[in-house]
Amino acid sequence: MPDTSLRTLVDDLAxxxxxxxxxxxxxxxTRLVRDGDLPLDDRSWLGDAMVQRLRHERAEARSFAPLVLASLVAVGDLDEAWIPAVTRWFCNEQDLRGHDPELGWVHTVAHGADFFGACGAAGVGDPAALLDALARRIVVPTTFVWRxxxxxxxxxALALVLARPDVDEPTAVDWLERVRSLFASGSPGPVPPEASNTMRTLRSLxxxxxxxxxxxxxPVTVQHCELVRTQVAAVLHEVTPWSWRTRAGR
Structure with missing residues (x-):
């Protein structure tokens, strides 16, 4: 059982x-984790507590758990059960507020993405599953436009996973199928929030x-960088064909 100070910090995180x-x-x-000031048993307890926290009744309590898990991943700790647990929360979370005037940062999407990016940078987890989780989050129907x-x-996070040396060509681009399906389902009229979120994510990538x-x-190196950029551009062109065209000779 961890000491009182660690349990108090975990309580305060909610x-x-x-x-x-x-x-x-x-x-x-995160400082305690980064500086190596927590023994293994305490880090293991902390990871379990953060997975349980993903089911908390309040969004701001849930959303800080992946950040702590990301710090544990960064120092070499990972329970393989963390990835599916965070994926379930990340793809199903309904409260997508960024900054709230009273609560401060909730930032569900950003914090979840940081966890998957940490897994990518640490070379843990199945890269295809990490990329798919991120793709599922950006295309899921929502009423909230990220701001x-x-x-x-x-x-x-996508870039950090794509930079892994074990990402082959199919894995580097297969996650884009979810985006293609989203854009193919579009119709004239107002742009759905999830489509706007997805377009801006792809442009940033x-x-x-x-x-x-x-x-x-x-800097990190993305082995299949040009392949991904070419396919991202092709997908974006489907929704803005009036804006630009591919350079001649490419």
Missing amino acids: SPDPAVRDDGAYATL DQEDDRVAH HVALGEQPLQRGE
Whole structure:
């Protein structure tokens, strides 16, 4: 059983007060993990507690759990059960608020994406499953248009998974089938929020892959970068054929 201070931090991570939850508990927990100040038994207990937290009644409590799990993954800890647990929460979560005036950061989509990006950077989990989870999140029907750079965070997570050396060509682009299906189902009229979210995510990914994606400030290499960029551009062209065309000779 962990000591009282660790259990108090985990309790505070569910606080509706952003100063307690974000600036206090989250910052302290991730520092303890990063600096190696928690023994293995405590890290294991913390991971289990975060998986349980994904079922909390309040969104802001649920959404900070993947960030702590991401910090554990980054130092080499992973229980394979974490990935399907986070995937279920990530793809089914209905509260997609970014910043709330009273609660502070909820940021469900961004925090979930950070977990999958951490798995990508650490080389853990099945890359096809990680990419599919991110794709499922961006296309799921919603009434909420992302406004707090969730699209950029998902794109960054996609890039980190795509940078893994075990990603082959089919895996690098198969996740785009979910996007093609979404766009193919469209009809004239207002753009559905999920379609807007998806378009902006793909544009962010296209830009990142055209430059140098970063992990903790250091560039990573995406082996199939041009293949992914070409297919992302082709998918985006389906929804904006009046805006641009492929350069001659490409």
